[in-house]
Amino acid sequence: MNEDVTRTSLTPGAILLTGKVALITGGGAGIGRGIAMAFAEFGADVALLDIDTQAAETVATLVRAKGGRALVITADVTDRAAVRAGITRVVAEFGTLDILVNNAGGTRPVPLLEMTDKQTDRRIDLNLTSLFTTTQAAAQAMIAGGQGGAIINIASIEGQRGAPLHSIYAAAKAGMINLTRTAALELAAHNIRVNCIAPDCVITEVMARNAPESLTPAFREQHASYFPLNRAGNLDDCAGTAVFLASPMSSYVTGVTINVDGGTYASSGWTKDKNGKYRLFAKDI
Numbered sequence: 001m002n003e004d005v006t007r008t009s010l011t012p013g014a015i016l017l018t019g020k021v022a023l024i025t026g027g028g029a030g031i032g033r034g035i036a037m038a039f040a041e042f043g044a045d046v047a048l049l050d051i052d053t054q055a056a057e058t059v060a061t062l063v064r065a066k067g068g069r070a071l072v073i074t075a076d077v078t079d080r081a082a083v084r085a086g087i088t089r090v091v092a093e094f095g096t097l098d099i100l101v102n103n104a105g106g107t108r109p110v111p112l113l114e115m116t117d118k119q120t121d122r123r124i125d126l127n128l129t130s131l132f133t134t135t136q137a138a139a140q141a142m143i144a145g146g147q148g149g150a151i152i153n154i155a156s157i158e159g160q161r162g163a164p165l166h167s168i169y170a171a172a173k174a175g176m177i178n179l180t181r182t183a184a185l186e187l188a189a190h191n192i193r194v195n196c197i198a199p200d201c202v203i204t205e206v207m208a209r210n211a212p213e214s215l216t217p218a219f220r221e222q223h224a225s226y227f228p229l230n231r232a233g234n235l236d237d238c239a240g241t242a243v244f245l246a247s248p249m250s251s252y253v254t255g256v257t258i259n260v261d262g263g264t265y266a267s268s269g270w271t272k273d274k275n276g277k278y279r280l281f282a283k284d285i
């Protein structure tokens with residue numbers, strides 16, 4: 001038998017990010033903050049590009065406490081010149097760029113019939129157009145470094161389904177999911193992998209502040225009926241998937257979207273009653 005066919009060489013070290021430099025947009029809070037902390041824990045140096053300097057500085061301090069280098073870049077991801085300058089700065093200060101996480105994004109609910117042009121443009125700029133600049137500039141830096149790279153886009157489960165009151169956001173996230181595929185194909189020749197994470201509801205500090213009811217026992221009970229895995233997502237759920245996609249552990253994975261949703265895309269309309277029994281409409285099965 002051919003030796004190559006039987007060879008297995010995977011070790012736990014394949015999940016480590018030691019010596020890697022990562023740039024995380026929106027790394028000052030929420031999912032981006034969780035990814036920054038996990039990347040630092042797994043050995044990476046972390047640059048945080050965020051509009052909120054103070055929040056990013058707080059995360060930078062925590063990254064340094066874990067032994068990693070950290071850099072804060074104050075910029076809006078929709079500002080093309082600032083993003084390009086930020087990526088140039090990461091390479092100048094850290095010597096390379098290996099990982100980009102396109103995480104900054106978000107929305108607020110507005111009915112389609114009431115959406116203004118300004119609201120529409122802002123949602124598309126923030127959740128889709130900004131990715132063209134970050135992805136292009138980061139890929140150019142990775143190609144110049146000659147070591148390949150990993151790009152991870154944080155989309156949403158709303159990019160996989162219709163989302164009342166979130167029409168433009170959902171469309172932009174669907175665009176992000178498809179951009180992931182095309183970018184993966186075009187960048188594969190440079191050994192740059194491009195993948196996507198699609199979370200459902202992830203409880204963040206912003207959500208806890210703006211919607212404290214999301215932490216109440218009554219809300220948790222609702223989560224148990226909605227999420228097949230019985231709970232909303234947390235920062236580690238997304239960070240764990242991001243570490244996998246950034247690391248050599250996923251070296252043959254590109255162009256895919258991983259739903260980090262506790263099973264909600266699979267359940268697609270099925271909910272559970274208080275005994276954990278699945279229902280479609282109000283009927284038992």
Ligand SMILES: NC(=O)c1ccc[n+]([C@@H]2O[C@H](COP(=O)([O-])OP(=O)(O)OC[C@H]3O[C@@H](n4cnc5c(N)ncnc54)[C@H](O)[C@@H]3O)[C@@H](O)[C@H]2O)c1
Pocket residue numbers: 025026027028029030031032049050051052055075076077078103104105106107126154155156157198199200201202203204205206207
């Ligand atoms: N939290 C969820 O339930 C959830 C679910 C699905 C998808 N997502 C996606 O995950 C990503 C992160 O969401 P989150 O809930 O953690 O966000 P968050 O609001 O908790 O944090 C967002 C961070 O991004 C920064 N930021 C916002 N706009 C920016 C801009 N224009 N330029 C640079 N930085 C900016 C903020 O200052 C903040 O530090 C978003 O793309 C969002 O669409 C979140």
